[in-house]
Structures are given as C-alpha cells and as structure tokens.
Amino acid sequence: MTADRRNLKLAVDLGGVKFPNPILTASGTFHYGREFAPYLDLSKLGGVIVKSLSAKPWPGHPPPRGAETPSGMLNAIGLQNPGVAAFCDHELPWLVEQGVPVIASIVGHSPEEYMKVADRLRGAPGIVAMEVNISCPNLEDPTKMFSSDPDATGKVIRGVTRVASQPVFTKLSPDVTNIVDIARAAVRAGTHGLAVMNTALGMAIDTETFSPKLSTLTGGLSGPAIKPIAIRCVYQVSRAFPDVPIIGQGGIWTGEDVAEFLLAGASAVAVGTANFIEPTASMRILDEFIEYLNRKRIRDVSQLRRMMKDG
C-alpha cells in the first residue's frame, strides 16, 4: 500500500450492505478466492463475489472455453461449479476466515433452482449479499436467457428475495433491447440492488482453420473492450433508479476506470478480467483510485456518484 488514505472515506454502504472500500472482485474471475491468497491480502478487498453457484454441481462446457479478442476475451466456461453445498462445506469457511465480505453469486435453470441455492445460503455466516446471475438459459424456453425477458427476470427475483436472508443484487446483461425495462422488473420484484453488467455476448472465428474459437460458438466478452458499454448501462440504470445501489462492472483496469463507474452512478465496482492477467490487479486499482481521490481532493468516495456534469 503506497497510496495515502489519511482523511479519506473509502467505505461504502449499498442500501445497508457495507464494504470497507468500493473495490470488489467480479464473479467468475476470482473463483472462491484461494488462488489469489498467495498474491494479495484478501481482507484488503471491499468484497469478493464468488463464482456462480448452482443447486447441484454443473460440469461446464468442453474446451476450447476461451479466446482472446482485441482488448478483451471471450469465455464459455458453462458456469462450472461444484454446487452450493460443496461450496458451503469446503470453500466458504476458508474465505470468511480471510476477513473479507462475501457475495454469493447464484444461478439456475428455473426460478425454483435459484430459490434452492438461495435457501441453502440462508443465514450462511459471512455472506453479506447475493448476486443473482440471470444470464442463464431458461429451461422453459432455452433459446432465451432470464436476463433478456422482464417477466422471467421478475419471476426469478421474486422467488429469490422471498427465500434469501441476505440483500439481493440482480446482475443485468447488456444483451437486451432496453436494460432499464429489465432493471425495472427486478426492482419491482424486490431486488435491493443491481450489478451492471454481465459479459456481452460475442463470437470469434479462426480464419485459418474455419473453426469457431469457442466450443459453444458464442460466449461472454469481457475486458477493457466492453467498458464503454458498461458505463452506458450503469448510467442509464442509475438515472432511471437513483435510489437503487449499483455495483458497476465491465472491463475495469485502472483507478480512473473505478472513478468513471462511480461518476456514471455506481456505488461500488467489481474488477473482473484484470484478475486473470495480474493476480494483484484489484490492489493496484485500489491504490490508483486512492491516488486519484487525493489528486482530485475528493474526501468521500460516495460523493463521486453525484459529480458527473450532465446538464
């Protein structure tokens, strides 16, 4: 830690969910934290959003599961995870012991599956909030993801908020006609906050071999390439629902990127793909963000949300 934190208020409060600083790590880019322990002190993070958990173990997709694209990468992991029970037994106790707030990302193929996961996590010690990953095909209509349909989104979120003992954040997808419509459905269904945004659907084809670069043909695009889309999504949603706290995510690489998300209306951010390239990225970004705050003489990070000049 080199940056000067004196006289700075870094802690943020997202509708009652408190983080010691606004830098979290994004789901699917931090696994359950163990892989990063050799490189950084997890207690210095604002929070960890763990890889999405399903009611039963999900095997994931065959390889190839990843491909680099300009300033980004595509992935098609297929939400591989050992299931919520194995997570609670083997991963959660260790993670909580590190002294970092844990947000459980949950996923399912039906509203009932989401509810099962939320139910298993009821009262789980150390879990401060739930992030509902609705970018998953709906078994009732597998051509659609929950995230692209207001009714399906509403059903999942209503179910989860009914059983969850923790505040619920709905993670929105950019692949929709109007992200505000989906946000509205989530808010009406009782979501406490929003996570904006998930990866953007993309595709890449190898022109030498004529093969798609992912086994599933399409996959999620992440990294700096998608940051402007994420900033736009945060901006649109925060202006439509100014009282709903937002965790901004999408291509964060620097301290200035954090500031940009907060200016757009987020209250906290999650660092994603940068963790893959630089295991200590979240710490560097926090340091850079603190330097930024000092340089701009901003004493309280929560002020940034109201500082964008938009006429």
Added chain:
Amino acid sequence: MSPANPGAWSGPAEVFAYRRLAEPYHSLTLVAPEVCSRAAPGQFIALRMPDDRSLLLRRPFSIHRVDRRPGWAGTVEVVFDIRGRGTEVLSRLRQHAALDVLGPLGRPFRYPKEPTNCLLVGGGIGAAPLLFLAEELRGHGHRVDYILGGRTQDHLLRPIEAKRASLTVTFTTDDGSSGYRGVVTDVLAERVRATNAKVVYTCGPVAMLRAVARVCAQMKLSCEVAWEEVMACGFGACLVCAVPVRLDRGGDDDWAWARCCTEGPVFSASRVHWERVEESGAPTTTGVGG
C-alpha cells in the same frame, strides 16, 4: 513485484537473449532467478504482453531449460513458434527488453523413486519441456532415452541437444527428411523394448499424446503426459483450460473437467478420460491468443 506462495513468482524479467532456432522455432531466455530456482520440468511460465492492452492475456510457455547460476544470474528459457500476434511480438524482443513473468506454474513431471529407464517422447514444439526433464532425470540417476518427432527435419526441436541429453535418440519425421519416416508411435513399442523403459514421458499434440498413452497402456507402462490447452490466467482462477479426467472411483461416467494449469499440465495418462478428449482444437503452448 510480489513474493508469492511456494511456486509462483510475479515480476519483471529482463530478456537475456533472443535466438532464432531452426526454421519455425524461436527462443527467449529471461533473467528470472526467482523462477529458475524453484522451476521443475513440466511447469510453465506465463508471459505478459509488453505495453499493449489490446493483447490482453498472458501467454503460457513450458519451461524449456533453466540455468541456475548463483546470485542473480539465473535464467529461464522458453521456445515457441509463431501462432499469432502475441508470439510475433515476443519474437521481436531483443536483449534487455523487459517482460512481466508469472511462474513457475503448474504440476511438474514426477520422477520414479528407484533408478529407472525412462523414455521421453516429444513432438514438434511440444518437446519443449523434455530437455529440462532429461537433465533432471539423469541427475537423479535414471537412464534417459528419447524419441523426437516432427513434420520435417526443421521441426525437430533442438536435435543436437537431445542427443547430448540422452543415451539414445530416435528421430521421426512425417516426410522422412530425418530419421524414421513416420510418427513417434511407429517406433515407440520397439524403443521401449530396446531400452527396457519402464516409464514414458510425453508432450506434444493431443492426437500424439493419445496414441502414446494407448501404446503405454497396452505395454503396461507408467506414462505421464504434459497437456496443452487454451489458457487465460494460468493459476486456476478462470477455468478456461479444461481437461477431462477420471475421478478416483473410476467408472466411465465418473469424470470431471480438471484445470490444466493447476491440476496439470502434467497428468498421469491413466487419469485422462481419453474418450472425452476432443482432437479438433489446435494444440497451443501460447494461450488463447497465439
């Protein structure tokens, strides 16, 4: 610069030498004493692209050789062929350039406990970790023989060094330009008998690994395969590099995707669930970007 756990070190390394090898191959030697002091054959390092966020991901390379000079002079060498823009950038680096290194990563080859006759089988650029392995095995008192294959004579990786590192070397080329005309598995069974090998170590394209593993299973030999799979992070966080493995209980339906980077890249051939392995994906030692 961050000191890390047993295993991985992360920080800047200086390019000590760039060398053009035979036709398709390039070599980079990096000053990285922290990496070389703990590196073992079969492990890899992940190199970050210099000053270019458009080439986002690190490229993983198996450790070709280490030179454990005392003090701060220890070096690590990787070899590669050009697969895309990333490897092209790396091939233009020259002495004193700086590169960010993460490593050593992954599980290395395991050595036999008693002095044993070991046969190394490498194909193309996949043979990269085998010279290092040969040196270490001989240092532990094992006999080492080597089968080195490639498309043409130029695709035989460091044939002279292979001769120096092992008791006998058998070359195979697809076009017969050097050694036996054919593929490594054409000569494998005969070389096993001739050298009385008990353990086989192999690295190369998946189709070759499968063929070598099959021969070893028939001859009831222990076999370790160094896997190459598309990777993004290299240290277990992203789950991109999936390899199908049998679970301990063993049935054909009892399997899971293992992480090549942390559970491998070296796997016991008997642990790999070969029926689930696709051969369509191009093998790569250079990550998702080439």
